[in-house]
Amino acid sequence: MKYTRLTKEQLEELHPEFINFLATQSIDKAEWDKLKTEKPEVAEQELDVFSDLIWEGVLSRAIYLEHFSKNHIFLFHCFEKHIESIILKSLVAETDFLTKEGLQWLSDNMFTETIEMKVGKKEYTEERNTSIFQLIQQGAFLSDGQLYQQINSIIQS
Incomplete structure (x- = not known):
């Protein structure tokens, strides 16, 4: 992970973007729920990748x-x-x-x-x-x- 994971509050604010992010990886709600229970380490990795993407976008626009x-x-x-x-x-x-x-x-x-x-x-x-x-x-x-x-x-x- 390059930056830091977004907080629970930040992730909630970005819920629509996170859904789109998962969709680009062919992960629907059922698949996501299954990942969280059966492979929590994979779910954690997805959260980390998403967090880095968001941070990268924010930091790139920072003036x-x-x-x-x-x-x-x-x-x-x-x-x-x-x-x-x-x-x-x-x-x-x-x-x-x-x-x-x-x-x-x-x-x-x-x-x-x-x-x-x-x-x-x-x-x-x-x-x-x-x-x-x-x-x-x-x-x-x-x-x-x-x-x-x-x-x-x-x-x-």
């Missing part, structure tokens, strides 16, 4: 990621061969970017000496999707890139 922690915000723009980042760090210990108040504080103090901002660029050391998946495993999530674009446009001007 922006965000990761928030108490005092840091990591913004990523994913390209084909490299990833660019903007890292914001609060130099005020009480700041909590995980709260609405913390984000408002960031908005009010973005370009003051209380915010440290770093910009970076890194070539992928592994395959693009594997690198993006690792960031997701560490707590990043897919985003529309609005925050990245806003801050980047200010930095560029």
Whole structure:
């Protein structure tokens, strides 16, 4: 397995897609039920293959990621061969970017000496999707890139 198995909730959300996936393998409901009871290891393998297919599709379309922690915000723009980042760090210990108040504080103090901002660029050391998946495993999530674009446009001007 290249990535990780989808959760029970994710699999339930993707139920129609999973049915289609099984159909492409000539597995109908009766066959699936039989597999689960008589050959659970084969059923597990099917779930793993399906999960990898879904992850591969999601990661291939990923363009922006965000990761928030108490005092840091990591913004990523994913390209084909490299990833660019903007890292914001609060130099005020009480700041909590995980709260609405913390984000408002960031908005009010973005370009003051209380915010440290770093910009970076890194070539992928592994395959693009594997690198993006690792960031997701560490707590990043897919985003529309609005925050990245806003801050980047200010930095560029």
